[in-house]
Amino acid sequence: MNTEQRLDARRHDEPLTMTNELSDGKPPALTQLAPDVWCLRDKIVNLFFVGSKEKWMLVDTGLYGSASTIKRTAEKLFGANTPQFIFLTHGHFDHVGAVKTLAEEWNVAVYAHERELPFLTGRESYPPPDPTVGGGMMAASSFLYPRSPIDLGERVKAVNGERVHGFDEWQILHTPGHTQGHVSLFRERDRFLIAGDAFVTTKQESLTAVFTQKVEFHGPPAYFTPDWISARTSVEKLARLKPDTIATGHGQPLRGAEMQQKLETLARDFDRIAVPAQGRYVPESLKREADKTSSPVPVKVLIGIAVIGLGALCFGGKSKSSSRKFKRRAPRLSHSRDIRTV
Ligand SMILES: [Zn+2]
Ligand SMILES: [Zn+2]
Numbered sequence: 001m002n003t004e005q006r007l008d009a010r011r012h013d014e015p016l017t018m019t020n021e022l023s024d025g026k027p028p029a030l031t032q033l034a035p036d037v038w039c040l041r042d043k044i045v046n047l048f049f050v051g052s053k054e055k056w057m058l059v060d061t062g063l064y065g066s067a068s069t070i071k072r073t074a075e076k077l078f079g080a081n082t083p084q085f086i087f088l089t090h091g092h093f094d095h096v097g098a099v100k101t102l103a104e105e106w107n108v109a110v111y112a113h114e115r116e117l118p119f120l121t122g123r124e125s126y127p128p129p130d131p132t133v134g135g136g137m138m139a140a141s142s143f144l145y146p147r148s149p150i151d152l153g154e155r156v157k158a159v160n161g162e163r164v165h166g167f168d169e170w171q172i173l174h175t176p177g178h179t180q181g182h183v184s185l186f187r188e189r190d191r192f193l194i195a196g197d198a199f200v201t202t203k204q205e206s207l208t209a210v211f212t213q214k215v216e217f218h219g220p221p222a223y224f225t226p227d228w229i230s231a232r233t234s235v236e237k238l239a240r241l242k243p244d245t246i247a248t249g250h251g252q253p254l255r256g257a258e259m260q261q262k263l264e265t266l267a268r269d270f271d272r273i274a275v276p277a278q279g280r281y282v283p284e285s286l287k288r289e290a291d292k293t294s295s296p297v298p299v300k301v302l303i304g305i306a307v308i309g310l311g312a313l314c315f316g317g318k319s320k321s322s323s324r325k326f327k328r329r330a331p332r333l334s335h336s337r338d339i340r341t342v
Contacts, residue, residue, distance in 0.1 A: 030073060033245060033253050034192055040073055042066045044138075044210050045094040046249055048194055050167065053078045057167060058086045059185065059194055060249065064097035071102070082106040084166055087159075089196025090179040091119040092126070092224060093146040095249060103155050111165075113174060114158035116181025122151030126179065126224070133222040133276035134205025142223035159183065175238065177231025178220035184234075186241055193243035197221055198234045199266060199274070201251030213252050217262045219274025221250065226281045232270040239267035 031039045038049040042062030047070070050057050056078050062070065074083070085108045086099055103110050110120070118124035126149075129142035164170040164185065173184045175198040185194040197220045203209040204221040220231050245255040246263065266273055277288050 031253065033247055034190060037192065037194075037247070038073075038077060039247055039253050040070065041213075042069065042097075044204075044250065046247065046251075046253075047095070048247060049074065049077055050170070050194075051078075051083075053081055055166065056081070056083050057164070058083050058102070060089055060095040060196070061086060061098040061102055063094055067098035067101040067105070070098055071105070083108055086110045087164065087185075088112040088116065088120070089184065089194070089249065090182040091116050091150070092179065092197070095196070096120070096150055100150060100152065103152065110152055110156045111159050112156060113172075113181035113183045115174075115176070116179060116183075117156060117158060119149045119179070119181075120152050120156045122149045124149055127226045127281075129223045130276075130280045131223060133279040133282075134203075136203065136206030136209070138207050138210055138221075139205035139223040145224070173237065175234035177227045177229070177234045178225045180227070180230075182234070184238060186238075186243065191242065191244035193238060193241060193246045195238055195246055195248045197224075197249040198231070198238055199263075200248045201246070201254055204250045210250070215252055215254065217266045217273070219266070219270060222274075222276050222279070228275045228282060228286060231274070232267075235263075235270055235274070236267045239263045 029041050031041075033039055036050060036052055036056075039046050040049065040062070045062055046060070047062045048059040050059055056074075058070070058074070061067075083106060086103055086106075088099065088110060089095060091112065099110055102108075112120055119126060126147040129145060129147065131140050131142045133139055159172055162172055164172060169187045169189055171186045171188070173186055175182050175184045175196070178197045182196055182198060184196055184198050186192070199220060200218050201215055202213055203216050203218055205223060208214075209216065219225070219228075219235065225231055242260055243263070244260075245253065246259060247253040271286055275286050276282055
């Protein structure tokens with residue numbers, strides 16, 4: 001049975017989880033989250049396929065160099081049909097890596113919030129990251145991450161209205177803070193939330209957590225968040241939606257009552273849980289004494305290790321990925337736990 005037949009044979013009340021040969025017990029690279037939503041994990045970041053063979057969109061585009069993996073996955077899911085367009089939650093390098101290549105090859109438009117357009121049309125760089133926040137190697141090495149704008153020229157357009165054009169079930173929510181034009185997508189029917197980096201479900205500042213995808217609720221990746229007041233308002237807005245399923249830019253997708261409770265806690269205690277104790281973008285009013293137990297190794301030491309770690313993360317195991325095949329795996333939903341990965 002090929003992948004297509006397996007997808008057609010699924011039961012809608014039984015989420016199908018697919019994985020590839022290389023998952024080795026780690027979260028699968030491709031996961032079906034709803035009958036018409038799939039999450040592809042590209043090393044450190046997630047991107048989403050939304051729709052059906054008749055009509056679909058790509059939400060975010062992963063890291064640079066991921067275009068062929070995305071195209072191959074799209075062909076498995078939707079055959080030869082190209083997407084209606086590419087939709088971006090925001091323009092950080094780990095969400096726009098393949099956007100130029102894919103938009104040109106598919107000859108499609110790219111949609112983003114109008115306040116994100118300066119970073120997608122070559123006009124403005126993102127503010128410098130703050131490697132001192134978060135206490136992990138992903139944070140410490142953030143000074144290496146690209147923040148210059150990409151230039152999509154005429155291909156990029158501002159989202160217009162409150163709904164995704166042609167996918168009217170999906171509501172566009174402006175959720176600034178992590179970036180000024182950050183948006184999330186919400187579908188009322190099944191309370192499905194694609195939150196981008198408005199908040200994440202793993203400690204993205206930590207290289208270990210990024211490798212293991214350990215589930216933890218956090219605000220937006222701290223090193224790249226310049227506006228904590230807006231970030232808090234955005235998380236409050238998303239928590240009020242009481243989503244049933246959350247799919248974030250980093251970390252595992254989750255659903256269930258415990259997930260909702262943790263999201264509410266994150267919104268209520270945002271200043272304590274999400275906002276760093278100190279940092280260049282932390283407002284004076286929110287600064288506090290750093291938690292000694294999570295006090296990081298000096299940044300210079302972390303930077304050295306981080307460069308090595310990131311090299312392994314980005315370039316390791318590349319040859320194996322070319323033999324990627326999809327396999328069906330038993331559904332991973334656990335009814336014994338409320339918070340569950342999907
Ligand atoms: Zn981001
Ligand atoms: Zn990100």
